[in-house]
Amino acid sequence: MTKLQASGPRPSIGIVAGSGPEAGLDLWAKVLVRNQALFGSDFRGDLDAPRVAILSEPSLGLSMDLSENEGVVWESLKKTIAIMAVQADAYAIACNTLNWYAPRIEALNLPGEFVSFQNALEQWIQRSDVKRIALLGAAPVTSLGPWSAYQKLKDRVEVETPADSLALHQLILDVKRLGSRDATLRPRFVELVEGLSCEHVILACTELPLISDIVTSKNLVDVTELVASELVDRSIGRGTRLPPNGVHERSVA
Known part of the structure; x- marks a missing residue:
């Protein structure tokens, strides 16, 4: 099984919220649950929690009428993503509808890895x-x-x-x-x-x-839970897929 190192910073997770007041909070909660499950009985609480940055932009709520607001939503999302991409190694948008922009986001070639719902x-x-x-x-x-x-x-x-x-x-x-x-x-x-x-x-x-x-x-x-799993896997193994519900062992340096 993969060994988790206790020393050194882990890759950070980013969550873009705003399209649904509770959506970002829900994704964050599922990230924490997934993270603890991977550590299993070795989980030490705060010290083994992932580093998470959250940025909530209320104007992204216009995505519920995406065909009418495509331009203004994209401008808002693009600015929000640009901030998040330099704060997180891997990030996701807590909204299925906004993931329609996934090809455009990937085309921006920003530093952080975008994890799409699709x-x-x-x-x-x-x-x-x-x-x-x-x-x-x-x-x-x-x-x-x-x-x-x-x-x-x-x-x-x-x-x-x-x-x-x-x-x-x-x-x-x-x-x-x-x-x-x-x-x-x-x-x-x-x-x-x-x-x-x-x-x-x-x-x-x-x-x-x-x-x-x-x-x-x-x-x-x-799908939010699936995305949470993807984010946590990246915070542990830099994008290496882990077995579903698998458990990691942590070796103390």
């Missing part, structure tokens, strides 16, 4: 060898059209989308507006999930994992 999901599909998935997200995402970060997904697997995409889009807006603890949200989410025929349901919106503590017969796959 790549994290593709890695999961490859590992899981699934042939059919259901995709839940904001209307531009589930349309799989020109404004969807996952438009190429249908070339790899069969993709089911919700019959009522507007109801799902409104649910996501209400999570943003009301907060994830609102009692009206989860019953609506259960109805949408159980209306799908596919076993594997991809939560391709950072708001949906916030209300995913529901009873369902489906396998809910949180």
